[in-house]
Amino acid sequence: MFFTYLRRELRRRRKAALVVASGLALGIALVIIVSSVSSGMSKAQDKVLQSLYGLGTDMTVTKAAAAPGSGTERPRFEFDAKDDDATQSTDRVMVQGFQTLASTTVDKVGKQNGVADAVGGLSLTVMKVDGQFKRGEFKQDEGATQGGPRGGGSGQPQGEVQGGGASFDVNSFTVYGTDVTQQDLGPLTSSKITKGRTFKATETDAEVAVVDAAYAREKELAVDETVTISGTKYTIVGVSTADSGDAAANVYVPLKQAQTLADSKDKITTVYVKAADSQAIDTVKAAIQKNISGTTVTTSADLADTVSGSLSTASDLASSVGKWLSIAVLVAAFLVAGLLTSSAVSRRVREFGTLKALGWKSGRVTRQVVGEALVNGLMGGVLGIAVGLAGAYAVTAISPTLTAQLGSSGGGGGMGGGGPMGGGPGRQTAAKTLDIALTAPVSLTTILTAVALAVAGGLIAGAFGGWRASRLRPADALRRVA
Incomplete structure (x- = not known):
């Protein structure tokens, strides 16, 4: 009887049911679209940070920033004096940020509660200067003769040196020393080997290298060729392509080789940390900072604050304006549904009074x-889910391009401060702007939330109408008949 009467009444009041369902559908669809776009923003941001952090990295540990005016070294270049105009060339290998930690810091970090794994790395900047000195030529003044009237009375020829000078080309690239025995953590994990191979665990001190694909194209490098760093030739065993389009370094070499190049034996610049529980990252960060002095711990949340550009703007809109807009539309839809249901009950006084x-x-x-x-609420939920999925699909199909730029977080953190050159392998790329294609993935949780909202909307509307219906008396029906 219940379902028969229900089916008959819904068929008889199609327009009213459609209005209620459409209002709820609009609010639910907006919630789905905003949620999916926010999820896409989060994934886009993670993609940006992966190029600096590495896949699976929850935080980095670096040396605390030096006090201003503490005397960080400046790069110096020395050239041998030569009698001819031969080309001069020199390399200078510098630790990025000029701040290093002892290699034993990796073990100390790994022993902290909540740390699943830790690995160290050394980030370097190589500055290569190539150029030529050209000797000037002395030109004697016309008419000036030794001891003559224009000779100045000194007996020396008078004139000036013309021409000469120097022309030098300065190039720089980044080198990252990676622990080849633990390659499942750190910046290289955000890249895929597209040619050749990665390092072998036995190549701890081998003169081999993996180069970034973009750098390989620029310098016309290929597998089995060599790249020269400060006079040492490294055989290229692989070419890597960063997932985000921007690699953490141009060249990767074994950690011991990087330490030798920079004359930094048993030194590292960064410790990459993976937490045992992603929900306890803040607790792990506090423990490391408390127990290991002279370090700064930077999490992905800290780095996210440094992301600027249209990605940051769109993320703010989706998380703040979009969220409140969704709530406002949803509340309005619930109220409208409730009022319409209550109004419908008022028009059915005779019917309910007779019953x-x-x-x-x-x-x-x-x-x-x-x-x-x-x-009506479930119908609105189905319609809202359909519209929301269509909207999310449209965003993914269009894939609007957002820009993301990483600024310095300051204070010598994992990706900011730490000296004029920055302190981590990502800092060389932090000044670059990345283009990220936005997607709008819809999760099962979002769908279940939409269903819950549809049921809640129906119950709220039913509560309005039910309260009104419960107050009706048979006498009301008799007065309407009269």
């Missing part, structure tokens, strides 16, 4: 109204 006169109890009338409202 009560025939023996229907107030509870049965209330359940009938709530059932109708709940069906």
Whole structure:
């Protein structure tokens, strides 16, 4: 009886049911689209940070920033004096940020509670200067002769040196020393080997290298060729392509080789940390900072604050304006659905009064109204999910391009401060702007939330109408008949 009456009433009041369902659908669809776009923003941001952090890295540990004016070294270049105009060339290998930690710091970090794994790395900048000195030529003044009237009385020829000078080309690239025995953590994990191979665990001190694909194209490098760093030739065993389009370094070499190049034996610049529980990252960060003095711990949340550009702007809009807009539309939809249901009950006074006169109890009338409202809510949920999925698909199909730029977080953190050259392998790339294609993935949680909202909308609307229906009396129906 309940379902028969329900089906008949919904068919008879199609327009009212469609209005209620459409209002709920609009709010639910907006929630789905905003949630999916926010999720896409989060994934885009993670993609940007992976180029600096590395896949699976939860935080980095670096040396605390030196006090201003503490005397960081400046790069110096020395050239041998030569009698001819031969080309001069020199390399200078510098630790990025000029701040290093002892290699034993990796073991100390790894022993902290909540740390699943830790690995160290050394980030370097290589500055290569190539050029030529050209000797000037002395030109004697015309008419000036030794001891002559224009000779100045000194007996020396008078004139000036013309021409000469120097022309030098300065190039720089980044080198990252990676622990080849633990390659599942650190910046190189955010890149895929597209040619050749990665390092072998036995190549701890071998003169081999993996180069970034973009750098390989620029310098026309290939597998089995060599790249020269400060006079040492490294055989290229692989070419890597960063997932985000921007690698953490141009060249990767074994950690011991990087330490030798920079004359930094048993030194590292960064410790990459993976937490045992992603929910306890803040606790692990606090423990490391408390127990290991002279270090700065930077998490992905800290780095996210440094992301600027249209990605940051769009993320703010989706998380703040979009969220409140969704809530406002949803609340309005619930209220409208409730008022429409209550209004519909008012127009059915004679019907419900007659049913009560025939023996229907107030509870049965209330359940009938709530059932109708709940069906309207579910219909709105189905329609809202369909519209929301279509909107999310449209965003993914269009894939609008957002820009992201990483600024310094200051204070010598994992990706900011730490000296004029920055302190981590990502700092050389932090000044670059990345283009990220936005997607809008819809998760199962979002769909379940939409269903819950549809049921809640139906129950709220039913509560309005049910309360109104429960107050009707058979006498009301008799007055309407009269």
